[in-house]
Amino acid sequence: MGDNDIALMAHLMRRAGFGARYDELEERAAKGYEATVEELLHPDDNPDGLELDLAERYFIEWNHHTRGLPEYVAWRMINSRAALSEKITLFWHGILCTADSKTQSYITSYAELEMFRRCGMGSFRDLLVEISRDPAMIYYLDNCLSHKGAINENYGRELLELFSMGVGMDGKFNYTEEDVKECARAFTGWTIANGIPGQPYGRYEARFVYNAADHDEGEKTFLGETGNFNGEDVIDIICKQPATARFLSRHLYRYFVADDVQVPSWMDTPPPDPETIKMLEDEYFRSNYNIRSMLRVLLNSDAFKNARFSRIKSPIETVIGTLRLAGDWTSPKPGFEWIFDEMKYMGQEIFNPPSVEGWHTGQEWIDGGTLVHRINFTAEFVANLDHPGIQDIVSRLASNGPTITGEQLVEGCLRYMGHYELSEENHRMLIRQASQDGELDTSSKDFPERVTKTMQMIVSTKEYLYA
Amino acid sequence: MTSNKKDPVLVVLQMSGAYDAVNTIIPYNDPHYADYRPVLKVAPEDVLHINDQVGFHPAMKPMKDLYDQGKVAVIQGIGYPNPIRSHFRSMDIWHTAEPDKMGTEGWLGKAVRDLDPNKENVLTAVSFGRGLPRALALPGVSVASVGELDTYGVLTGIDGEDQRLEALDIFARMYSPLIGSGPANDYLSQTGLDALKGADTLNTAPLTYSSSVEYGGSPFAQWVKNISQVHLAEFGTRVLYTGLNPGAFDTHANQNIAFPKLWGEVTDAVSDLYEDLKEHHKNEEVVILMFTEFGRRVQENGSGTDHGSGSVAFVIGDAVKGGVYGDYPSLEPGKLDEGDLKWNNDFRSTYATLLDKWMGLDDKAILGGSYEQFDFIR
Secondary structure (H helix, E strand, O other), rough: OOHHHHHHHHHHHHHHOOOOOOHHHHHHHHHHHHHHHHHOHHHHHHHOOOOHHHHHHOHHHHHHOOHHHHHHHHEEEEEEOOOHHHHHHHHHHHOOOOHHHOOOOOHHHHHHHHHHHHHHHOHHHHHHHHHOOOOOHHHOOHHOOOOOOEOOOOOOOOHHHHOOOEEEOOOEOOHHHHHHHHHHHOOOOEEOOOOOOOOOOOOOOEEEEOOHHHHOOOOEOOOOOEEEHHHHHHHHHHHOOOOHHHHHHHHHHHHHHOOOOHHHHHHOOOOOOOOHHEEEEEEHHOOOOEHHHHHHHHOOOOHHHEEEEEOOHHHHHHHHHHHHHHHOOOOOOOOOOOOHHHHHHHHOOOOOOOOOOOOEEEEEHHEEEEEHHHHHHHHHHHHHOOOOOHHHHHHHHHHOOEOHHHHHHHHHHHHHOOOOOOOHHHHHHHHHHHHHOOOOEOOOOOOHHHHHHHHHHHHOOOHHOOO | OOOOOOOOHHHEEEEEOOOOOHEEEEEEOOOHHHHHHOOOOOOOOOOOOOOOOOOEEEEHHHHHHHHHOOOHHHHHHHHEOOOOOOHHHHHHHHHHHHOOOOOOOOOHHHHHHOOOOOOOOEEEEEEEOOHHHHHHOOOOOOEEOOHHHHHHHOOOEEEEEEHHHHHHHHHHHHOOOOOOHHHHHHHHHHHHHHHHHHHHHHHOOOOOOOOOOHHHOOHHHHHHHHHHHHHOOOOOOOOEEOOOOOOOOOOOOHHHHHHHHHHHHHHHHHHHHHHHHHOOOOOEEEEEEEEEOOOOOOOOOOOOOOEEEEEEEEEEOOOOOEEEEEEOOOHHHHHOOOOOOOOOOOOHHHHHHHHHHHHHOOOOHHHHHOOOOOOOOO
């Protein structure tokens, strides 16, 4: 098992998870790449290693899901071995968006998230049916206000525009305004009981209700097909469209492989890697819309394996990845709420995507304020020698012998942080800095600090902004 | 205009949590007031009278003093269509000036883009607090977001001044743009260097600052002091933003304890800022907007007040024509909006007035429409 295998595993775990410490990378690389992909694709068959019993008894607010939901989600992301299950849950939260700022009901948002965890790698058709029945969504996009004879188009429109097909593809529109209306008609009667806002009556979990009396039974023409369509019929028609295959493939590519332009530009901007997109589109139809199958093809593709450091990390990836590297928050202790705030300060507030379009990604994560915050947050963690993950990197470096060179120090840090790669200039600059006092005595008192200083410089690079 | 006025500067103070408009500008002469507020009512003789109808809460004495000098516009009955009683969504609406759809672009971000279209000054806008408010968010617009001015900067966690200077030197070299490295890399380089340059400049503000004004010790008061420091340092900053921590004014319970204390702190800080600027002969170039996301329920709950809609906002400064604007919403039971004050002027009218009459910007382009303006700017 060579460095290459571990570097590839580090890449896989950054993309299909939130990064992993070196010992986990060694262990997974020993099992093999494809075996690890299969394990990640089948979270139900493999232990996730989560000790939720203990955490839930400590963070008692989680039991009620009235507070503490962002922290609960963060806890899972930090500690679950079923990394892809958490990652795909976040993926759908950023596409099939609802925001707590409107729904104001953590218990309902929690139910939605568990649905993503349950259905997020299954059939895309089933997922669209589930999200159309999801109480948080029905409230968020006003389908509960859409009635027979008086439709509210909000959900019907976003289902097409942002959840399945996209406005257009290859410069052409995918559907008409008439299709939006017909789609909304098909979803009349899909509503909720226990309307969501907590104020002024208190919070209850909302549930899906199909009100047949309020469903428009009339004939509808949608994307060229005519019939007395209900919501599921419309979803069946949507799933058959090449535009849907493209839209889902492009989303998976952007989330797992490489940055792409923002969604509203997809109609007129071709995908960055048409061959890989085509491969995913083919698998979408071949597998009967199975997301797990698409992910298997994607994660085992050369395009994925070669796409290292071509996505700017999201704030959630930054914060969770840093905590996983440091080995912090593996057991309950007081003061967890701030994790939520750290992500927010970097521009990603979990449960509050800025709009139904989800978060803008890539370089839009970075502005002066968020960059400074991101670097300082990460630099603080890697410099804290109380964290077991940081201690581990120091002792791995110290085990190289009584002395190491500045070059060995820099390369060792890059390796144990997950085989990061720097530009030649920056690499040289860091080695020069690390070498200025000659060889480093690994048993000296200030050795650990020399290591953490080097790591601080690494996390402040442009390269480290990428995953 | 006025004598020492240079480029107009807008200071925005966000009073998060939704202050209780009814007990902020108190309709002390309305017989309904005492009925709605058996516990929370302020006795008419304690209210700081503006006229024979309304007056400030007694904890707002510093603000009343500024009002008496003719420097405060009180915008009564401010709100927006289809009021939403969620803190977050409502604050988003104030930030994006888009009540009808989920907007993502901040109204002040757009103002900053118009103030500095060629991005010549990385400090055209500075925000104090944790995280950038959406009001200032706009792709391509750089805003300095400062937690603590005295220690603001990149890699502040590195111990030892020499080591930090060395690290910053390397940082600057690492963020130098490389030829042919692509637009994303160029953007990151520029952002990193802007942040570094912004920090280098901002760090000098406290060093050159001296004043006889002593601000309070709360984070908010210190951020207001930072606003003064940055303005006095003449970096060309045109928009300065800070606020209370989220939820500060969210007085569902024990309002009689928290509310006067907060208004005392806040109005002290506002008055300190005004005095500080005046001491340095820079009072005429600054106008302050103070707002909250919505009002609170007219009927108290026995200890505090729940979420409401119609509110009150304040515009403060030498350039302001002091007085009361907008009508005080009726307290008559039949004229409330689901138990809340019914708004009668769109918050975008206040924004439009500030953008156009004060900042000299195209309010219609920024707000995506035309809103009737007030005449509170001289």
